[in-house]
């Protein structure tokens with residue numbers, strides 16, 4: 001017996017049929033069903049409008065409506081309530097049509113023994129729940145927040161920042177995916193599997209070899225490497241023969257597929273802003289341009305911001321992270337960085353040469369290996385800022 005009885009609306013104008021069905025439902029059901037009856041479509045619609053009905057048992061031949069029109073009207077009024085059609089021997093065809101159009105089942109009047117009726121109703125309600133959940137997922141495809149990290153130039157610390165942000169997010173949130181979308185050497189690999197066996201973990205290349213329509217979320221999921229910390233990784237290749245420019249269309253499809261796989265999806269993008277890279281940023285909620293404070297890098301950062309805007313990324317969704325990797329002979333101050341680049345500051349990561357090396361040796365990001373370190377503190381703050389919408393504005 002269910003803890004809460006099912007509220008059944010029996011729409012049936014014929015008194016004898018209504019009594020037989022009500023008795024069948026009541027017999028041996030131990031109060032599983034609360035039944036109310038409507039004799040006309042108009043009454044049925046009124047009840048559906050005003051009450052919480054779990055299932056409609058629907059006779060299609062009513063005094064004020066006949067055939068499929070009855071079903072259509074009920075569906076229109078209550079699209080989320082499962083319907084089981086009640087038919088006579090002669091109108092099975094209509095019932096089959098109704099099932100085709102979304103009714104959960106049909107029962108031939110006079111043939112529905114109590115057990116069959118009970119089971120049909122329970123199955124219909126449960127099946128409807130599953131189908132609704134699947135439909136919601138397919139339609140809504142509730143997507144996570146996607147944040148791209150892109151270096152104004154190579155070697156500024158983009159991958160280090162991206163992975164640490166992903167790891168910091170994974171400490172607090174259920175599902176986080178970090179993906180490197182680049183057609184060259186996988187840096188993720190060395191951050192996590194340094195000096196470990198070079199097993200075939202290259203999910204990116206596997207996906208890029210598929211036809212575009214086959215790059216589905218399910219397929220992408222299969223290509224992720226799941227770490228004990230809960231962080232999921234999509235790794236690039238380490239073999240020369242796999243290095244090639246990513247196909248922009250496939251990259252767009254891959255990015256969309258990734259979006260449903262985590263509450264947060266972190267993309268590590270190459271600094272040369274390829275066509276694939278531009279395609280990926282279009283799907284992102286926020287893009288972080290990573291720079292150091294050399295004048296050249298700041299100018300490259302400005303050009304990157306311009307390029308992102310040309311791709312359709314609006315300025316409010318672009319921010320800058322400054323990485324102070326090492327002391328510089330000439331260093332642009334932060335206010336000038338921001339006015340030159342014309343975007344907001346997401347954070348500054350202090351110098352952490354030793355912490356970076358130790359993290360790599362330990363095979364985990366700094367925020368996990370040395371959570372109390374100064375650079376880890378800055379990275380965790382950046383992750384919090386990105387997660388709590390202080391920065392991300394749609």
Ligand SMILES: Nc1ncnc2c1ncn2[C@@H]1O[C@H](COP(=O)(O)OP(=O)(O)OP(=O)(O)O)[C@@H](O)[C@H]1O
Pocket residue numbers: 151153154155156157158159160161187271323324325326349350351352353356357375
């Ligand atoms: N805060 C930091 N302090 C000192 N060194 C750092 C810091 N962050 C990153 N590094 C070091 O800088 C080097 C480059 O880092 P990383 O690979 O993250 O850069 P990248 O921009 O992704 O490079 P690429 O363009 O090759 O992808 C690495 O040796 C890394 O350990």
Ligand SMILES: [Mg+2]
Pocket residue numbers: 158159160187268
């Ligand atoms: Mg990198």
